[in-house]
Amino acid sequence: MSSSTLPTSQKQVHLLQRPGMKPIDSSILGVVSSPLNVPTPLPAKHVVVKVQLLSLDPSMRPSMNPDRKSYRPPQPLNETMWAGGIGVVVKSSHDDFKEGDKVLSGSLGAQEYAVVDVEQAQKTGYFSKIDASRGIDEKEYLGALWGTGLAAYLGLVEVAKVQKGDRVLVSGAAGATGGLVIQIAKLMGAAEVIGIAGGPEKQKYVTETLGADSCIDYRDSGYYKQITSLSDRPEGGMTVYFDNVGGETLDAALQAMAAGGRIACCGAISGYNGSSTFTGLKYSHLIVGRRLSLQGYIAFPSFWPKETFQGAIGQLATWAAQKKIHTRFHFHDKVGVENFTDALVGLFAGKNQGKMLLKVDSEWKDAEKESSRL
Numbered sequence: 001m002s003s004s005t006l007p008t009s010q011k012q013v014h015l016l017q018r019p020g021m022k023p024i025d026s027s028i029l030g031v032v033s034s035p036l037n038v039p040t041p042l043p044a045k046h047v048v049v050k051v052q053l054l055s056l057d058p059s060m061r062p063s064m065n066p067d068r069k070s071y072r073p074p075q076p077l078n079e080t081m082w083a084g085g086i087g088v089v090v091k092s093s094h095d096d097f098k099e100g101d102k103v104l105s106g107s108l109g110a111q112e113y114a115v116v117d118v119e120q121a122q123k124t125g126y127f128s129k130i131d132a133s134r135g136i137d138e139k140e141y142l143g144a145l146w147g148t149g150l151a152a153y154l155g156l157v158e159v160a161k162v163q164k165g166d167r168v169l170v171s172g173a174a175g176a177t178g179g180l181v182i183q184i185a186k187l188m189g190a191a192e193v194i195g196i197a198g199g200p201e202k203q204k205y206v207t208e209t210l211g212a213d214s215c216i217d218y219r220d221s222g223y224y225k226q227i228t229s230l231s232d233r234p235e236g237g238m239t240v241y242f243d244n245v246g247g248e249t250l251d252a253a254l255q256a257m258a259a260g261g262r263i264a265c266c267g268a269i270s271g272y273n274g275s276s277t278f279t280g281l282k283y284s285h286l287i288v289g290r291r292l293s294l295q296g297y298i299a300f301p302s303f304w305p306k307e308t309f310q311g312a313i314g315q316l317a318t319w320a321a322q323k324k325i326h327t328r329f330h331f332h333d334k335v336g337v338e339n340f341t342d343a344l345v346g347l348f349a350g351k352n353q354g355k356m357l358l359k360v361d362s363e364w365k366d367a368e369k370e371s372s373r374l
């Protein structure tokens, strides 16, 4: 699309009210028609991006409340909901980006077009060109090469310092991050990888497709005991726990650990949406007794030495190009930014099987799907 044919208005999704600790529903966010204000001339080092795909992320939920101290400033009311994704440059005043370039950005927002100050976007998060010559499927930039893949890699390799021979336990194992953790743990030479996921179908996916050695169903009434008894086995407890869910599962996992075990605290999704009845860790004394280390971390460039972060991206891109890692994606069944709220509510209702994406631009083509039709 040439810049002269830009529409004069666009749809945006705004946060209308703060959900507090209630599970989110469709009244929290609303679709607004807004003028598309593209300054003329475009200020230096700015681009206008037509949004094509948006990533739906669990961390959107905590950022809706101002009282939750977080690495991300709270989402302002009556403004476009933050969202990252992929788009195509339709107007540019930046030498490194020209019309037609595909870009990956954490600051597109839930809208059809974004006017982006590139330097600002790069300072606070991601904004980069997608290099089609690497042969990596475009949507994988929102999986293995995005916060998801970086959270998996940095947590496992830099925080938990996974080594050959480790016995790795991972919760949220059928999710986007957990799925990559399993694959990376195997690539790093873990002796055993045990997943925790909800229901027999996901257990099967975790073992048969992702390659975990076994998988515990956290919806099974005996799941807590199944986790704690992992430390009673002759080979000893788990040496690494990658925690995506927090809450009661973390409490059980503390009991599954071998002495000196390392825990990477990536997320606590069980407590994000106000539906948990969990009242507190009962086994925190094991952190002392078993000399466990627990560390939370955020896969944002500003929290890491540049070489560590770039090294992680480089390794993930190499594995993705070699098809050694892949992400399972779950597209929301409708196209258009007006479906953003449905997609987000679906994410918290567990309707997604893999990384949840919303196709915003009907012209975006899934190259992988197209090639599999040939």
Ligand SMILES: NC(=O)c1ccc[n+]([C@@H]2O[C@H](COP(=O)([O-])OP(=O)(O)OC[C@H]3O[C@@H](n4cnc5c(N)ncnc54)[C@H](OP(=O)(O)O)[C@@H]3O)[C@@H](O)[C@H]2O)c1
Residues within 6 Å of the ligand: 057, 058, 059, 147, 148, 151, 172, 173, 174, 175, 176, 177, 178, 196, 197, 198, 199, 202, 218, 244, 245, 249, 265, 266, 267, 268, 269, 270, 271, 297, 298, 299, 300, 347, 350, 352, 354, 355, 356
């Ligand atoms: N630290 C960071 O920088 C960073 C970056 C990205 C993501 N994260 C965190 O990583 C975690 C996973 O994110 P994702 O993008 O991989 O999400 P995802 O693809 O939606 O996967 C989330 C998984 O969590 C599981 N889950 C949901 N509610 C649960 C509950 N109450 N108890 C146990 N399991 C539950 C689901 O398991 P089932 O489907 O098996 O029910 C789902 O597979 C989140 O906590 C997120 O905040 C952190």
